[in-house]
Amino acid sequence: MKIQFKHNGITVFESSLYRTTTTIIELGESILIIDPNWLPIEIEYLQNYITLNYNDHQKYLLFTHSDFDHILGYGAFPGAKVIASVAFVKNENKNEILDQILEFDRKYYISRNYPIVYPATDIVIEKDYYSYSIENFECIFFNAPGHSKDGLFMIIPEKNLWVAGDYLSNIEIPLIDDNFESYTTTLKKAMEIFTEFSDVHILIQGHGDITKERAEIQQRIENDTSYLKMLKKYSLNPNQIDLIELEKFVLKYANNTELLDANKNNIRQLK
Numbered sequence: 001m002k003i004q005f006k007h008n009g010i011t012v013f014e015s016s017l018y019r020t021t022t023t024i025i026e027l028g029e030s031i032l033i034i035d036p037n038w039l040p041i042e043i044e045y046l047q048n049y050i051t052l053n054y055n056d057h058q059k060y061l062l063f064t065h066s067d068f069d070h071i072l073g074y075g076a077f078p079g080a081k082v083i084a085s086v087a088f089v090k091n092e093n094k095n096e097i098l099d100q101i102l103e104f105d106r107k108y109y110i111s112r113n114y115p116i117v118y119p120a121t122d123i124v125i126e127k128d129y130y131s132y133s134i135e136n137f138e139c140i141f142f143n144a145p146g147h148s149k150d151g152l153f154m155i156i157p158e159k160n161l162w163v164a165g166d167y168l169s170n171i172e173i174p175l176i177d178d179n180f181e182s183y184t185t186t187l188k189k190a191m192e193i194f195t196e197f198s199d200v201h202i203l204i205q206g207h208g209d210i211t212k213e214r215a216e217i218q219q220r221i222e223n224d225t226s227y228l229k230m231l232k233k234y235s236l237n238p239n240q241i242d243l244i245e246l247e248k249f250v251l252k253y254a255n256n257t258e259l260l261d262a263n264k265n266n267i268r269q270l271k
């Protein structure tokens with residue numbers, strides 16, 4: 001499995017599918033595993049990596065949100081303490097999410113040697129600034145709805161680290177699967193977090209390339225904010241000129257027409 005980044009006990013793995021990231025963070029005699037994903041061979045790679053490097057460490061699992069691609073590895077890491085948001089725990093679509101995993105596996109003839117179940121959460125993040133320490137490392141959490149209802153941001157100040165889930169990607173436009181207003185509020189919150197935690201300069205997002213530069217984090221927040229503004233403007237008054245401008249902006253994220261479909265979904269979401 002591709003290792004995209006390795007520094008100061010932070011290792012970011014990248015799946016061949018959708019460039020989805022899995023992160024393992026070393027925190028003393030513990031490790032925090034974030035969104036382990038996708039293919040069986042990739043999950044196996046992660047398991048072996050952990051056995052080789054962190055066999056005796058206490059394991060924690062963080063799920064940034066409940067999209068099926070982010071939770072499908074859960075069953076492969078038994079015994080880990082699970083961290084997720086209160087909305088993740090209360091999610092009413094658990095069966096639908098599990099069905100999406102099973103459907104994916106059926107479609108590609110994938111068989112897994114671990115059970116597909118919805119994660120049971122041990123540590124429930126109730127509110128913004130919720131603090132949970134793993135050994136001497138403080139992890140600070142923020143609710144981040146908009147992409148999904150149950151998204152989370154996590155900051156680890158001592159690691160200068162921000163884990164953003166499916167926000168602030170460099171290769172994906174905002175995917176508004178939950179709600180436009182919530183997404184806008186979450187981006188405002190992102191800018192506040194960026195300002196408040198002025199030593200944070202490593203950003204890990206769910207898909208694409210991590211960044212180590214504050215200037216780029218700021219740029220990503222601004223890009224996504226601009227996109228939402230253009231999307232809103234277009235949806236209030238649909239016209240060809242604004243659509244062309246919007247689609248041009250979308251293709252700056254990545255020259256991939258899939259993003260135009262994602263943009264259409266967002267337009268539908270706003271109707």
Ligand SMILES: [Zn+2]
Pocket residue numbers: 067069070166206207
């Ligand atoms: Zn995702």
